[in-house]
Amino acid sequence: MLKLDHISKSFKGQQVLRDITFHMAEGESILLLGANGAGKSTLIKIVLQMLKQDQGSMTWKGKRPYIGYVPQAPSMIGNLSVLQFASYVLSLHGRKNQVQTVLRDAGLESKRKELAENLSTGQIKRLLFQLAVAVKPKLLIMDEPTAGMDLEAKRKFRKQLSDVRSDGVSVLLTTHILSDAGELAERLLYLEDGVIKVDRSIEGIKMDRKSISFQTDSKHKSLLLSMGYIQEEGLYRKLTENADFELKLLIQNSIRFSQLEIKGDTLEQYVEGLEGEEIGI
Structure with missing residues (x-):
């Protein structure tokens, strides 16, 4: 048109x-x-x-x-x-x-x-x-x-x-x-x-990355933070381009989790990433 x-x-x-x-x-x-x-x-x-x-x-x-x-x-x-x-x-x-x-x-x-x-x-x-x-x-x-x-x-x-x-x-x-x-x-x-x-x-855009969130024992906090997870409201979260691989890593590290949720990246998260690139974050 x-x-x-x-x-x-x-x-x-x-x-x-x-x-x-x-x-x-x-x-x-x-x-x-x-x-x-x-x-x-x-x-x-x-x-x-x-x-x-x-x-x-x-x-x-x-x-x-x-x-x-x-x-x-x-x-x-x-x-x-x-x-x-x-x-x-x-x-x-x-x-x-x-x-x-x-x-x-x-x-x-x-x-x-x-x-x-x-x-x-x-x-x-x-x-x-x-x-x-x-x-x-x-x-x-x-x-x-x-x-x-x-x-x-x-x-x-x-x-x-x-x-x-x-x-x-x-x-x-x-x-x-x-x-x-x-x-x-x-x-x-x-x-x-x-x-x-x-x-x-x-x-x-929404299918590019997946958001993984779950609850687990606090003893795993250091390991999860080193793997790129963030902790908020009692849950560990991470954006990833390979959710299956992330789940395998969690299992291999004997991390027991509950309230597991995997969902597509949001438009807000994607745009926040673009804006972060603009200002050099």
């Missing part, structure tokens, strides 16, 4: 993006991550055509589609009521007649007369999402989409996003809430100093 070829961008002689190349398929959901200053915002603005790249090309399959955008916070609310704000945004796209549907789907019909600036973070996120999908986009870009949402709101949001994607809408999102991101995206793009350092499926 969208293809970026060798995109580069500089500001006042400082290169912010360098040779960015990736393809985004129809219906695909991509998580864009990177430390502050890595180039995420610049890349998003280029996709939104708010900025022009210095080098490279961006091409769409067919004509450029509608793009829905869910910002971290709206830039214009002022003294508008929820109804006035939603009506204004929809009128910009010729869809003012959908305002009642948007308010209903955002669960804000009862708040229609309240000032939009008085909505909670979770409520404004729900409203911005519904406003973005109302324009029938083929690409949906979201910045911190689940910030401020409670568990029930997140559950409903995941269902709504799944329905949108089933219609072929592609999603590009960035967030610091990685526990949510793993359920919202299927692919990770990680930027470092304006370069794509990682472009991988999130499922593949």
Whole structure:
């Protein structure tokens, strides 16, 4: 659906993006991550055509589609009521007649007369999402989409996003809430100093390493620490690329264990490792 070829961008002689190349398929959901200053915002603005790249090309399959955008916070609310704000945004796209549907789907019909600036973070996120999908986009870009949402709101949001994607809408999102991101995206793009350092499926990341945790007698503490385990909350834990080998080592060292749990690496653990590499840990 969208293809970026060798995109580069500089500001006042400082290169912010360098040779960015990736393809985004129809219906695909991509998580864009990177430390502050890595180039995420610049890349998003280029996709939104708010900025022009210095080098490279961006091409769409067919004509450029509608793009829905869910910002971290709206830039214009002022003294508008929820109804006035939603009506204004929809009128910009010729869809003012959908305002009642948007308010209903955002669960804000009862708040229609309240000032939009008085909505909670979770409520404004729900409203911005519904406003973005109302324009029938083929690409949906979201910045911190689940910030401020409670568990029930997140559950409903995941269902709504799944329905949108089933219609072929592609999603590009960035967030610091990685526990949510793993359920919202299927692919990770990680930027470092304006370069794509990682472009991988999130499922593949989770299968790379396994987390082993168990409980055992404290007399084994020194040995386990020397084997790379850490002790927390009464359990010994370790990330490994070969869980079977680790279990054999434990047995060979006559370590009796209980409450054994082996599970895939989390997205949070993987990203923490990348960020640790960036600062030289």
